[in-house]
Amino acid sequence: MKTPLLPVLLACLLAACAGERVILLPGSSGHTGAVAVLDGKGGDKALLDSPYASAALGAGSVKPRTLEAQAVEREYGTLIRALPPAPRVFVLQFEEGTTSLVPESLGRLQELLAEVAARPGAEVQVTGHTDRVGKLEDNDALSRQRADSVRQLLVERGLAAELVRAVGRGEREPLVPTDDEAAEPRNRRVEALVR
Amino acid sequence: MPQARATAPDYSEARAARGTRSTTSMRTLASWGLCLLLPALAAEADIGRVKSASGAASIERAGSLLPATPGQLLEQSDVLVTGPDGSLSVTFVDNTRFAAGANARVELARFRFDPTTHEGEFDTRVRRGSLAIISGQIAKHTPDAMRVHTPTSILGVRGTEFIVDVGP
Numbered sequence: 001m002k003t004p005l006l007p008v009l010l011a012c013l014l015a016a017c018a019g020e021r022v023i024l025l026p027g028s029s030g031h032t033g034a035v036a037v038l039d040g041k042g043g044d045k046a047l048l049d050s051p052y053a054s055a056a057l058g059a060g061s062v063k064p065r066t067l068e069a070q071a072v073e074r075e076y077g078t079l080i081r082a083l084p085p086a087p088r089v090f091v092l093q094f095e096e097g098t099t100s101l102v103p104e105s106l107g108r109l110q111e112l113l114a115e116v117a118a119r120p121g122a123e124v125q126v127t128g129h130t131d132r133v134g135k136l137e138d139n140d141a142l143s144r145q146r147a148d149s150v151r152q153l154l155v156e157r158g159l160a161a162e163l164v165r166a167v168g169r170g171e172r173e174p175l176v177p178t179d180d181e182a183a184e185p186r187n188r189r190v191e192a193l194v195r
Numbered sequence: 196m197p198q199a200r201a202t203a204p205d206y207s208e209a210r211a212a213r214g215t216r217s218t219t220s221m222r223t224l225a226s227w228g229l230c231l232l233l234p235a236l237a238a239e240a241d242i243g244r245v246k247s248a249s250g251a252a253s254i255e256r257a258g259s260l261l262p263a264t265p266g267q268l269l270e271q272s273d274v275l276v277t278g279p280d281g282s283l284s285v286t287f288v289d290n291t292r293f294a295a296g297a298n299a300r301v302e303l304a305r306f307r308f309d310p311t312t313h314e315g316e317f318d319t320r321v322r323r324g325s326l327a328i329i330s331g332q333i334a335k336h337t338p339d340a341m342r343v344h345t346p347t348s349i350l351g352v353r354g355t356e357f358i359v360d361v362g363p
Binding site (some may be wrong): 019020021022023024025026027028032033034035036037038040044045047057058059062072076078079080082083084086089119121122123126127128140142165168169170172193195 | 246286345357
């Protein structure tokens with residue numbers, strides 16, 4: 001008897017949909033990443049790495065398939081649009097040998113405050129960066145000092161102190177890649193992130 | 196190489212900053228130090244903030260239910276809870292973003308993040324409901340350091356945007 005198989009299969013599919021599933025979305029930055037279903041023994045049961053790849057999750061084997069973009073939009077469009085906006089970065093540069101911002105960066109500071117006012121529940125993370133001259137630990141401290149000085153500027157301009165955190169990232173994230181010990185003014189900067 | 200460091204432009208900038216500070220009074224210095232210390236202490240426990248909440252949307256913390264409001268700080272072990280008409284969105288300190296749909300229960304089971312090195316660990320348990328996720332710096336720095344647990348499975352995040360849906 002082969003005829004009852006179809007309804008049974010359909011019921012299974014529906015049950016799988018009503019159960020647990022994961023759907024990979026095309027990244028908003030134009031890059032689709034990946035999600036693995038882990039097997040709990042250090043390996044992958046399945047890997048989702050293309051837009052709208054989906055898998056029903058359960059104790060058994062996991063077989064990814066690709067969903068229609070419109071179907072995902074119908075079911076999850078509202079949820080996707082409820083995601084918070086991407087954090088916005090403001091790069092601030094200093095006058096050589098001082099803790100004063102260059103005039104252009106002072107203008108950016110006003111833009112930043114406007115961005116904070118426009119975002120519900122906003123906070124600001126001020127991250128200091130250095131170039132690759134000197135030791136890692138020294139640059140961690142220096143980058144933190146740079147971040148602290150910008151944090152002070154923001155608080156002086158009326159931003160609530162509890163909304164701004166200062167962080168030093170040292171030489172780990174250069175704007176312009178260089179060899180170690182290379183002096184590079186563009187890498188001596190503070191990035192203020194509004195999220 | 197302290198000598199090389201001393202001649203580097205970066206170091207002279209740091210020295211200029213210290214010079215400015217040494218001319219300020221001790222009182223100013225002390226209050227400034229306090230200003231720096233307080234947010235540092237507050238920052239320890241904070242893992243993110245609520246960005247939007249609509250309908251029935253709450254944060255469960257140590258057994259009590261707090262109504263969710265934009266700007267509200269979140270801590271490790273908090274649970275995002277929504278009702279039939281609820282939704283809730285969150286941005287974490289590593290830039291991970293969440294949106295939880297209706298009838299959701301999402302536990303922020305473990306969150307650890309070093310903003311200097313970007314090392315961390317992030318375990319979320321989706322007990323029910325749908326959750327949209329855009330991963331942040333924890334997943335970018337270390338693949339699978341961010342994991343999403345469902346009742347039957349564990350997902351390893353490799354830097355991405357995705358949805359986890361746990362049906363009734």
